[in-house]
Amino acid sequence: MLTLEKFEEASEIVQRVIQKTKLVYSDYFSNQTGNKIYFKPENMQLTGAYKLRGAYYKISTLSEEEREKGLITASAGNHAQGVAYAAKCYGAKAVIVMPTTTPLIKVERTKNYGAEVVLYGDVYDEACARALELAEENGYTFIHPFDDLAVATGQGTIAMEIVQELPLVDYILVPIGGGGLATGVSTLAKLLNPHIKVIGVEPAGANCMQVSLREGKVTTLPHVNTIADGTAVQTPGEKIFPYIQENIDDIITVEDDELIAAFLDMVENHKMIVENSGLLTVAALKHLDVKNKKIVSILSGGNMDVITMSSVVQHGLIQRDRIFTVSVLLPDRAGELVRVATIIANHQGNIIKLDHNQFVSTNRNAAVELKITMEAFGTEHKMQIVNAIREAGYKMKIVVPNL
Numbered sequence: 001m002l003t004l005e006k007f008e009e010a011s012e013i014v015q016r017v018i019q020k021t022k023l024v025y026s027d028y029f030s031n032q033t034g035n036k037i038y039f040k041p042e043n044m045q046l047t048g049a050y051k052l053r054g055a056y057y058k059i060s061t062l063s064e065e066e067r068e069k070g071l072i073t074a075s076a077g078n079h080a081q082g083v084a085y086a087a088k089c090y091g092a093k094a095v096i097v098m099p100t101t102t103p104l105i106k107v108e109r110t111k112n113y114g115a116e117v118v119l120y121g122d123v124y125d126e127a128c129a130r131a132l133e134l135a136e137e138n139g140y141t142f143i144h145p146f147d148d149l150a151v152a153t154g155q156g157t158i159a160m161e162i163v164q165e166l167p168l169v170d171y172i173l174v175p176i177g178g179g180g181l182a183t184g185v186s187t188l189a190k191l192l193n194p195h196i197k198v199i200g201v202e203p204a205g206a207n208c209m210q211v212s213l214r215e216g217k218v219t220t221l222p223h224v225n226t227i228a229d230g231t232a233v234q235t236p237g238e239k240i241f242p243y244i245q246e247n248i249d250d251i252i253t254v255e256d257d258e259l260i261a262a263f264l265d266m267v268e269n270h271k272m273i274v275e276n277s278g279l280l281t282v283a284a285l286k287h288l289d290v291k292n293k294k295i296v297s298i299l300s301g302g303n304m305d306v307i308t309m310s311s312v313v314q315h316g317l318i319q320r321d322r323i324f325t326v327s328v329l330l331p332d333r334a335g336e337l338v339r340v341a342t343i344i345a346n347h348q349g350n351i352i353k354l355d356h357n358q359f360v361s362t363n364r365n366a367a368v369e370l371k372i373t374m375e376a377f378g379t380e381h382k383m384q385i386v387n388a389i390r391e392a393g394y395k396m397k398i399v400v401p402n403l
Helices: 004-014 027-033 051-060 064-068 078-090 104-112 124-138 149-165 180-192 208-215 241-247 256-270 280-287 306-319 336-346 379-391
Strands: 024-026 036-041 071-074 094-098 116-119 171-175 197-203 250-254 294-299 323-330 350-357 368-375 395-399
Touching (some): 004 149, 004 180, 024 027, 024 256, 036 149, 051 149, 051 180, 071 078, 071 124, 078 094, 078 104, 094 104, 094 124, 104 116, 116 124, 149 180, 171 180, 180 197, 197 208, 197 280, 208 250, 256 280, 256 306, 280 294, 336 350, 336 368, 336 379, 379 395
Parallel strands (some): 036 294, 071 094, 171 197
Antiparallel strands (some): 024 036, 323 368, 323 395
């Protein structure tokens, strides 16, 4: 059972390893939503995510014999680092099975904590099946990343800190992958104050918990497809599902494009790097139809590799029309390129890439193609530049940028 006494015990124990993640008030998102928005920045934990809480508390409850056998788990990255770090603290061997799609930064950091990493499968569920096989073969103690009540208790310590710091919190938004974090947070929040609304947030392409709640039983998705790799789970936890049914008030799903926009908002307005799964609760803020409420969004992690980060930034800038490309047809004669560039400069556009194609037509005097990729301040500024080029008499169209 998840009891208040167990949550209190876990809150004391995890203090040995966690960073203090004080709530961060957001003027930007408060103004955007008409609510008082606070972030619980678990992306600032030592291992880059909240998972250290559950892993450390779980391992603290094991016997010496269980720890000496060696520990094994499966994880897309954050639980892996939590178990690896906690095992190191207790001097125990750790084996981590990670999907082959896990970002490199999570793999390397897990190894740096002294764990043995095995890459297997395309999604978490396949990695978990392999970890269970290895546990059986080698006698390891298996630590489930979410379907374990002790792990969920450790994760729930976040709710204790939220309520202590913001006693009159109205809503807590929590990301859901397999459901361990949501179980711990929602159960403790309701124990402390049954009036607190706890909303789970899932990626639209991996909404296993939403489907399971709708069906009234744990349900496996046929496949998952989302950039939020930390919550790309096909089957939620069996043991924790009754707690989700009882304590989660609603589930919101968000599209991947919304996560891209949320990443830019967090970088530009809070100077924080939050991974895609951690951004679920940020993207969900605009889906809440409430006003004048105190809302806490849990930022569950910040382990994003720089290649993914670069891709998200580029797609976000394109999504917001701050980078765009036009294809302009112009006669192949001296001065035309300068003329087009001058029009763009006069409207404060910044050219970042040019592609000159002389072979778009057999009649070069009639037309050559000039693809121009440029920066703008947003949609309105983009259209000012586009209209200015058209008004100068050039045939043109907006095309997909190729960065």
